[in-house]
Amino acid sequence: MAEENLPHTPGKRIAIIAGLRTPFVKQGSAFKGLAARDLGKIVVSELLQRAGLDQGPVEQVVFGQVIPTPTAPNIAREIVLGVGLPATVDAYSVSRACATSYQSVVNLAQSIASGNVACGVAGGAESASDVPITVSRRLAQALVESNRANDLLRRIAAFKQVRLKDIIPVPPPLKEPSSDYSMGEAAEKMAKENGITRQAQDEYAHRSHKKASTAWNEGFFDDQVMHTFVPPDYNVTVRDNLVRNDSAPEKYKKLKPVFDRRHGTVTAGNSSPLTDGAGALAMMREDKAKAAGYTPLGYIRSYAFAAIDPNWQMLMGPSFATPTALQRAGLTLKDMDIVDMHEAFAAQILSNTQAFESAAFAQKRLNRSQPIGKIDWSRFNISGGSISLGHPFAATGARQILQTLKELRQVNGEFGLCTACAAGGLGAAMVLEVD
Numbered sequence: 001m002a003e004e005n006l007p008h009t010p011g012k013r014i015a016i017i018a019g020l021r022t023p024f025v026k027q028g029s030a031f032k033g034l035a036a037r038d039l040g041k042i043v044v045s046e047l048l049q050r051a052g053l054d055q056g057p058v059e060q061v062v063f064g065q066v067i068p069t070p071t072a073p074n075i076a077r078e079i080v081l082g083v084g085l086p087a088t089v090d091a092y093s094v095s096r097a098c099a100t101s102y103q104s105v106v107n108l109a110q111s112i113a114s115g116n117v118a119c120g121v122a123g124g125a126e127s128a129s130d131v132p133i134t135v136s137r138r139l140a141q142a143l144v145e146s147n148r149a150n151d152l153l154r155r156i157a158a159f160k161q162v163r164l165k166d167i168i169p170v171p172p173p174l175k176e177p178s179s180d181y182s183m184g185e186a187a188e189k190m191a192k193e194n195g196i197t198r199q200a201q202d203e204y205a206h207r208s209h210k211k212a213s214t215a216w217n218e219g220f221f222d223d224q225v226m227h228t229f230v231p232p233d234y235n236v237t238v239r240d241n242l243v244r245n246d247s248a249p250e251k252y253k254k255l256k257p258v259f260d261r262r263h264g265t266v267t268a269g270n271s272s273p274l275t276d277g278a279g280a281l282a283m284m285r286e287d288k289a290k291a292a293g294y295t296p297l298g299y300i301r302s303y304a305f306a307a308i309d310p311n312w313q314m315l316m317g318p319s320f321a322t323p324t325a326l327q328r329a330g331l332t333l334k335d336m337d338i339v340d341m342h343e344a345f346a347a348q349i350l351s352n353t354q355a356f357e358s359a360a361f362a363q364k365r366l367n368r369s370q371p372i373g374k375i376d377w378s379r380f381n382i383s384g385g386s387i388s389l390g391h392p393f394a395a396t397g398a399r400q401i402l403q404t405l406k407e408l409r410q411v412n413g414e415f416g417l418c419t420a421c422a423a424g425g426l427g428a429a430m431v432l433e434v435d
């Protein structure tokens, strides 16, 4: 029996006292001039002001980004110093691919639970528009050698092995170094091995856009998403710009497969898009939060991470992390009033939901006699997910946690599950509760 890994006792619970995100926007659009750290600063600054935390008592910021910025490797510290928090506020950065803000939230939760930190901010920011373009290994070596040389002749000689092709800039690789697949190819493999049809994927993607569009039009996101003024002109971005209000099933059919052009089923329509954005959550222990006058949005009851062979079905992490998180919460899938599963690809969602319901999967892969549980689609990703809202890798977990807490309030629910797959065969799951 997995034991609880965060306190369940009232008063000691880990409270989320406030949360916020920027709009999530298409790569190369409204936020193309901003780096991940700019987006992080924008969201944390506004969160602190809205929550009345700008004058204290924040003691630590834990933040993440997935696409690295070589010139500013510790985004958390950049945020602290950039938003006017005291220089004495501690800060460190984490990375766990698409589950990065699960990791930043968990690290802060554990620091709060142990008493090391009283109040902190956790989250993630991503700029898919600001990717590090590097140079070839040979040119990099020559540059380092030349820099170390102490006379002009040696400086020039350092480049004698460099060929014309070595001068071409190197974009970030699309494939993972540790597996044979890109994320899209992994989704294709899962679609084929799990019998997920193109039609089912397209229907799911259409559903995601419909839900997101309705939620935006009903004002559900208004207090979760800040208005963002973008320099140099300070034009304001108010909404996620990837949500399609005009999503129509026949349009999906026309799109060509991207990752297996001849036999594939994964298209731009049924994939999460490359996205810019940031999200942040302020956290305290329940008793301290209430004593300070905060009404928590909700609490983190448990979490779990899982790791599987990325060469098998890389994006199945939710099906491995969820049963452990539920067990640590002392609950079952049936108890979840809301489920938010990160939508990397429709093929990945449908593979995982199939696995949740499968007794054979439970026995073979989880060594459990019972399946994780039946999906209640009326509780599943009810305001859209990463396909429609967008997926700024490191910020998605913060978006899911905040959105789930708000959805729980909307439906008068008590418990919610957030779960995500991540590159490298990783998975994350978190059980949330509201009073």
Ligand SMILES: CC(C)(COP(=O)(O)OP(=O)(O)OC[C@H]1O[C@@H](n2cnc3c(N)ncnc32)[C@H](O)[C@@H]1OP(=O)(O)O)[C@@H](O)C(=O)NCCC(=O)NCCS
Binding pocket: 098, 183, 184, 205, 209, 244, 247, 248, 251, 252, 255, 258, 267, 268, 269, 270, 271, 272, 273, 274, 344, 345, 391, 421, 422, 423
């Ligand atoms: C799939 C992917 C390659 C598509 O990139 P892209 O080609 O730049 O995507 P676009 O947004 O330009 O869409 C391509 C076309 O499909 C259309 N399209 C996309 N979604 C659509 C939808 N829901 N309905 C109708 N048309 C749609 C676009 O309008 C565009 O049409 P156009 O060429 O006529 O302008 C890219 O989004 C990607 O790499 N996603 C995966 C990200 C990833 O790996 N995430 C990790 C998950 S853990």
